[in-house]
Amino acid sequence: MAGGFFTTPPDARRLNLVFFPQAASGGGSVLRWQGQLDEHAVVHVVQMPAHGARYLEPSYRSMRPLVNDLLDSDTRFCGTRYAFVGARLGAWVAIELLQALAARGAAMPSAFLVCGAPGPHDKSLFCAGPAELGPVDIHVTKGIPAARGI
Template sequence: MNKAWFTFPQRRPHAEMRLICFPYAGGSTATFTKLASQLPEHIEMVALQLPGRGIRHHEPSYTNMTKLVKDLARDIKPLLDKPFAFFGHSFGSRVAFELYRLLQQHGYPTPELFIASGSRGPHLKNTHNPIHLLPETEFIEKIKRIGGTPPEVAQDNELMALFTPMLRADFTMVENHQAQQLESFTAALVVLGGEGDASVPYDQLTQWQAHFKAPMQLYQFSGGHFFIDSHRHLVAQYLNDLLQAYPQLSNSLAS
């Protein structure tokens, strides 16, 4: 296993369940590590660290979703030795979705709970003008308007220039991603959104249901697309309440 993929904010070797987290485009483990301490003691968080950022900043970023998920599936297997859940925000939801599909295809363990956050249903086509093809200056300005980039980075042109290849790579994957068929996943489904997120309206959030057998539980926070950062405390409290019920969780959501 390539251990560089995964960060454990708080090691909990006796945890009953793992919460495996997938960051948004341009994101890193930092978004999730701040939530780890507020999870129930029986839940161990694992945060995905993609190449091109953080401790893997020297590695080239992926631009192909299929290749990314294939490599990730190979290295994540040692973490699937106990019940686990997937939690992805925006781009991360799509990586988690494709990983789930590949794990199921190969007969590997699959998540008991899938939390899709800030993301349209994976079979929906991207209807926004793609930004990954924009010239450098326009791309950077668009990224700043979208938000999610740390202020100390967004306000420093040299730092932004360093982050641009990784950001462009992530947006290449998310803007080109569209599931080609509906799945019949058995995991319990929770969908999170922001009431002020114009990029992912309510009707697009509900489209996740098409891929899951169990009825979804949908909750919207009062923030915009990056409510996972702006409303971190509320997100942490929601996750805490949701996961406190494990191991009865999956049965209650799927019933």
Template sequence: MSKWLVNPLPRPDADIRLICFPYAGGNAATYTPWTKQLGENVDLIAIQAPGRAARLFETPYDEMEPLVDELLPLIVPLLDKPVIFFGHSLGSRVAFELLTRLKARGLSLPVHFIASGSAGPQEKALRKPTYHLSDDEFKAELSDLNGTPKAVLENEELMSLFLPLLRADFKIAETYRYTSDITLDCPLTILGGEDDTDIPLSRLQTWQEFFSSPADIQMLSGDHFFIDNHAHLVTDKVNGIISQVLNRLTPSMSRYG
């Protein structure tokens, strides 16, 4: 399997595949513990892009288009069974771009899309761009976001390793906007943090513009990083969605061979 795809507990006979996309500065480690909470009928794959974890010394992407160009041919073979896309923050928008590419090529879409902790892809970033700031200014912004442990921020050696990735991911997150028209026939669930001041309910609702079926919006305890701080709440929601999807798909599962 490609180094882009982390499959911590392969389940080749699973009924459904869950493909997860990390937030800016994150990596597959956010999702690998989920295997303990997911059923044996779920095959979890987490995306590991260059510049992080085991790929730390590879050059990270700092633009959306080449990142998705590289990912697309790796995702297509995974559509041999029902697939759910889950993305948090920037990961939601990477997953959305993949949805648009799949539709443009007339390929199968995921049977469900879960957008977590993210405004719709047409929304401008609320904060002013930070990726180009000096190291000290950039680290101050990271501290305000509350997503990087203080011990890491204060470790100059670690930060020298992580800053190129963080700048690259933040550049994508802060400059990307989807400006085309598209309607996706893919059921949509949106997860938000009750204390996420940057992504309130009004910004979560903007995803609806691109989907034909009504979005199911669910608010969870926590701030923007509820996916880490309240992981059990997220996996409970994901398990519920998987059960609903499989119940809906059971009559048509034979088409996946």
């Protein structure tokens, strides 16, 4: 794909919140979180093709190419403190990316937050078949700032 998934670089001193938006959204609405999190975290919205500034680019037709491309882009966060936030379909993209990061032995995020999607234990909704899925340990650590108004 031609465009980049991220418009801002990772922040070395603050938590990097990587937000995976729902399918019909560019995710711009979560940028207002930045005002509440300013000294604690930086919000990075994944810029998906066919949405927002990348609306002229073709969308992905399957999960695996998207995850592979994200995997190449996401490694920029692996040297920082970061967390994933996934909304609806974006949550499934984040889960698939977590599995790919784990398989690669990459640094995992400090937290993984899901909104509007069933839990990862419901394997019937994954794009990969159950035989392809392996266990993923998701460790939530303390230190995620509590933000009011989110």
